Amino acid sequence: MTVMTYRDALNQVMHQEMERDSNVFVCGEDVSGGAGGTSGEREASGGIFGVTSGLLPKFGEDRVIDTPISENTIVGLAVGASLAGKRGIAEIMFADFLGLALDQTMNQAAKFRYMSGGKAKCPVVIRVPYGAGMNMAAQHSQTMYQIITSVPGLKVVMPSNPADAKGLLTTAIRDDDPVVFFEHKAMYGRKGEVPDGEYLVPFGQAALVNEGDDATIIAMGRMVTFAEKSLAGLKDDGVNCDLIDLRTTSPLDEDTILDSVEKTGRVVVVDECPPRCSVASDIAGFIASHGFSSLKAPVQQVTAPHSPVPFSKDLERAYVPGPAHIDAAVRKVVSYK
Amino acid sequence: MTVMTYRDALNQVMHQEMERDSNVFVCGEDVSGGAGGTSGEREASGGIFGVTSGLLPKFGEDRVIDTPISENTIVGLAVGASLAGKRGIAEIMFADFLGLALDQTMNQAAKFRYMSGGKAKCPVVIRVPYGAGMNMAAQHSQTMYQIITSVPGLKVVMPSNPADAKGLLTTAIRDDDPVVFFEHKAMYGRKGEVPDGEYLVPFGQAALVNEGDDATIIAMGRMVTFAEKSLAGLKDDGVNCDLIDLRTTSPLDEDTILDSVEKTGRVVVVDECPPRCSVASDIAGFIASHGFSSLKAPVQQVTAPHSPVPFSKDLERAYVPGPAHIDAAVRKVVSYK
Amino acid sequence: MAIQQSKDQLLRAYRQMKTIREFEERLHKEIMTGEIAGFTHLYSGQEAVAVGVCEHLDEKDLIVSTHRGHGHCIAKGCDVKAMMAEIFGRATGLGKGKGGSMHIADFDKGMLGANGIVGAGGPLAVGAALSAKLDGEGRVAVSFGGDGSVNQGAVLEAMNMAVVINAPAIFVIENNGYSEHTGADYAVGSKDIAARSEAFGMKTIKADGCDYFAVYDAMAELLDHARAGKGPCTAEFMTTRFFGHFEGDPQKYRAKDEVKRHRQEMDCLKNFRNSVATTGALDAADMDVIDEEVLNLIEEAVLKARAAPSPSPEEITTDVYISYQ
């Protein structure tokens, strides 16, 4: 075990996997930075969030590819190469820009295996920093994972801590299906214990972060960290909750969810998305269909409001679901008669 | 009242509204057809589904604009013009192609009013033929409305019959917010009674197509027609259902849903989308959160499977939710003890 | 300065073009019977392009195709019977009947798929070319696209991307004068496709796409360039389609006699027979034999496809991971 940041854990995986498999390559805007221009240093940035730093010096320009601003083609580049034997890792600088790359993601990557009757394999990973909390306003703060989760053929990964970041990205790179990997911008600096060496976390297996009989809190990505914060205060008042970290929203670990619901009968789903067709509604709907007999109270959905992400600090702070919202929702669900 | 097709109802509205307001214009691929080339006839197609036919001869090339194959720019063209005082109607030939135009739809049209603090107005309508049933395979058959419904700032319209097609499109064109208007490809030929003259159907008001106390069926778009088919057989066996046609998935008519659920306590949601983050899950989740106290049985979600749309006739027929699936779900929900 | 081709080469090229032609002419008839569902875009008229390009390629080279992909598939070596079965939506099809006409692919043959999204092949081909570049074995990737596809941002981005990463990608633009019901002279603002690829910094050749020899010679030059690592290239081939955009298209946008005239004046098969006759490279008799064999092959393909079973319902949820059942 080594204590490192979420960013460094992701960076370490790309070093390890590119070392291990010469078919793995990385492409995106400024993944190294410094190409062309009067170039002081060749690797001038290592990714705008620093996640790909150190790759260029080690693996060279052929496998660490700085690209023009062409999101759809960045994904297409990785997809096309992956259909032809490589394992491409495409970085889309902000998840919001998937709006430009959805065709290659949804209509191409997601469907090749199916449309070809299983002949095609598309082992591509699309890394996307997502989420609000850094005052980047409406076009640089969206969640997007609800949209990608709705697309059959895509796997959706949302690590909530450095160890999972490492284990899930390793699994993603080795997976033969296209994976969209959601990294919360506000978590890159988060530190945690990370297993040394090779470490894989399987898809479709949620983590039971905390155990308790009073209610089930289901969260993903950064929302897990907020749910954790709310646990302490609740515990002080004698409220003990299961906290389920989905880790991957697709595939979904249905068993872990249903087992916990059967035990507690009271559910709070926490999701950074706006409410409509969100993962929160998806899980709440799933429970209404498959866990109904165990339900003792209305499922509480803690989400952002149905509006774009506001810029102003105070507004954004109030916009993003936080520990206070979760705390209130849990108290509501446990007190329901 | 006049009996006409879904296609003709839509076509009539565009004629009426372009007549009424000189700011309204239409743009898209082959909306007239016949531009350039050796051009036998100038209006050679009137839209690949014929929905925009007759507009060019009447309103001319300035307001009926054939475009190159540039989906993102087709939407951007309508959005930019609408920000500058016009009311653009952009046709995206297949809803699937929103994958190329999502930036202009989600990051631009949906957010201008909010980001500008209310100064901007973006009265654009994006018309998108959607859905499976015509053996057009995985890239020409998707639903897409679950994705658009998840985006704050966009209104989502899904007429299930010719009268609503007329009333809702008229409302959409006059609405000052961006509207994505979903027309099911397989419904264009559907005939029905349509009010003459000016006719508006307000957004956010579902239609109670059928009344019954045993269960609530909630559907939208083409799924309403399948739900209607299933009603007769159920009635013969003494099962009477409320059938709610949402008409618009965003805004959502929450009251009509909750009133019916309170009455029946048993719900079937029918949605052509794959299950994850679908409108079916959205409604089921909404009921689990806001209608729980009236629920007497698990909410049944009738959706497509979580796979792309297959080409082969037999596979596609089995893929799309139909009357048989609905019938089975209703019987299950009413028999639940 | 036409390149010398052996008799065998010429006979194979003729057989390929003829196979595509008869495949499409037969489909045109079959579709009228209503047995074939969905969208079908026929390639008749453009055979010289697919064959003139693919005769230079082997299975390790990669191609990315379009909605009008049957010709590219046959030229790249896809099994004609398995293709026909796919178009009929049968379990014996190349994609088990799950893809259909717009999604025929054979990855073992380096055929990365027809594509229903106009322009999507551009980025995919540059990715395939990147794969070839990383392997360093002189392979190339060819992106087929139409005159309409050069107005799609994806293709324009892909051209720039290919130049920036120096990928061995070749953009083959088949200019048949129309994108659906709209003339290329309208939708291509500049009316000049070759100038676009040149402006992106690519070696570009424009040639007659109804002349197999012109296509073959142009591609020889571009492939030398790309295989040598000198960068991506573009070819614009002027051609025509003998049928509507898709089956069922009334083609009101075309002059009444246009197709008839083109079938007389721009038929690449006629052109081929004429030129080999004048040069004496081939005997008509040899080609007549091929014609016979091709017709039999197509007949057999149709009969087999008709007789083949539909995929079983379980196939709906195979070839994709499934969650939330």
Add this chain to the structure above:
Amino acid sequence: MAIQQSKDQLLRAYRQMKTIREFEERLHKEIMTGEIAGFTHLYSGQEAVAVGVCEHLDEKDLIVSTHRGHGHCIAKGCDVKAMMAEIFGRATGLGKGKGGSMHIADFDKGMLGANGIVGAGGPLAVGAALSAKLDGEGRVAVSFGGDGSVNQGAVLEAMNMAVVINAPAIFVIENNGYSEHTGADYAVGSKDIAARSEAFGMKTIKADGCDYFAVYDAMAELLDHARAGKGPCTAEFMTTRFFGHFEGDPQKYRAKDEVKRHRQEMDCLKNFRNSVATTGALDAADMDVIDEEVLNLIEEAVLKARAAPSPSPEEITTDVYISYQ
């Protein structure tokens, strides 16, 4: 053949450029205090472009801007205090603090918004130009974009679209040598932006973006063309930015002394003062007075913004229809 401009015109142009410069230099300091949140991209160094373009426009003309939009806003007449308040995230901002630096807009002034999506302005500007065309009053729409934006499909599609529908759109490309941390000579495969717009069939002029007069004269020619309905045009202006891509950028990708050198050799304000001195068109004293006034205006704008209230929480759900509460 520089166009004659009156003393008043020149003084106003100088004031506009100076206002942009001081606005940005002051923001650079304010951002260090940590009071301003989010992403801020400063325009210092490029003032001659925004002003040389917008001095030709009136409020009925439309512009679409970028992430680096402060200069365009000021040049198009947005209220400096309301802009500063917006960047501070205050209720008194142009967007009530809901948009911020990347989304400043003032529709009453024909300023259709800065934009966080590189390239998105291209299609929007063509749409705005279409609106102008339909109104038939000779209005135009200007799309500002950087060297990086010409690799974005949306911009390339928009250029073709503008030509096809003959919209009075003018694409102003500000080539400051970098897109974020990548050189334009790398990301623009052809290393030649003007050739692209020409290949799309547009009249194109390339000029020195650090020389107000060069920009002004080039735009005069293009605007005559566009307003006369002769079609869209493109201008490529060579310029530089004096700060990092965004505030906090260590700029490792630039030669150590590059910014220092550019501030000495490529400062459009210095250039302006020099040329009006040699021609004797303006007295330094008049400009000194303007410098003074501008500094006071910026100081006042900052003080007012700091003192202004944040938007109230209810604003989260206003200016958007709300469903599913």
